[in-house]
Amino acid sequence: MKIGTIDVKVSILSIGVFVFFTLLLVGTSVINPAIRPQLIWLIPCLFMLLVIPIALNYMSRRQYADLAPEYEREAKTVRVRLINENMLGKIVRIEGVVERVHLQFLNRPQYSVADRTGSISVKMFTSPDEDVKVNDIVEVLGQVIRRYMVTGEPVINCVVIRKIDRQQKS
Numbered sequence: 001m002k003i004g005t006i007d008v009k010v011s012i013l014s015i016g017v018f019v020f021f022t023l024l025l026v027g028t029s030v031i032n033p034a035i036r037p038q039l040i041w042l043i044p045c046l047f048m049l050l051v052i053p054i055a056l057n058y059m060s061r062r063q064y065a066d067l068a069p070e071y072e073r074e075a076k077t078v079r080v081r082l083i084n085e086n087m088l089g090k091i092v093r094i095e096g097v098v099e100r101v102h103l104q105f106l107n108r109p110q111y112s113v114a115d116r117t118g119s120i121s122v123k124m125f126t127s128p129d130e131d132v133k134v135n136d137i138v139e140v141l142g143q144v145i146r147r148y149m150v151t152g153e154p155v156i157n158c159v160v161i162r163k164i165d166r167q168q169k170s
Contacts, residue, residue: 001054006061009127011107014053022046057107060126064159071141071159081117083154087144092156094120095164098136111161113140121147121155128161137164 001008025046029036075093083092096115103110107127112119122140132138142158 003058006058006065007129008054008058008061009107010050010053010057011127012105014050018046018049021049057126064126067159068141075141079117080113080115080120083120083144083156085154088146088154090144092142092144094140094156096138096140098132098134098138101132101134111138111140111158113138113156122158122161123155124158124161128158130161130163132161132163138162139164 001010025039025042029039071091074091076090077093077095078087080094080096083094094113094115096113096119098111099114099119100112101109104127109124109128109132111122111124111132113122114120122142123145138161140156140158141160142156144154145157146152147155
């Protein structure tokens with residue numbers, strides 16, 4: 001679904017919750033028709049089960065789209081091995097191969113991206129513009145953060161992840 005210039009993606013989990021509660025509402029109405037008038041007020045609630053995730057995804061994707069030009073300007077290209085505690089808060093650009101993908105069904109994907117020097121976790125707090133899969137060659141723009149806010153190893157809070165064409169790379 002597209003709202004303005006932002007391509008909004010609803011997670012499969014949100015759709016599943018909506019379908020579950022819709023079936024529950026319909027089933028209850030069929031089993032006990034006497035309570036249908038009381039169940040009418042649940043229809044707007046069902047509607048909100050879809051509207052709220054769509055609105056949240058739209059707002060986060062719009063924010064990331066607004067941040068992308070700034071990150072394009074400020075990002076310094078680094079190798080994964082060079083990312084350490086001293087780089088916390090720095091905006092970086094890395095290129096590498098996606099080794100693993102987690103949590104895409106929640107629209108909060110986490111990638112393991114590796115170059116020739118090492119591997120790093122790349123977290124994204126919204127759905128990316130492109131569908132990134134294992135073995136894709138990607139460029140990542142993001143900020144170095146700690147894995148668990150206060151503790152943990154450095155990871156990249158990704159703002160932009162895009163595929164790089166293999167022919168363009170060589």
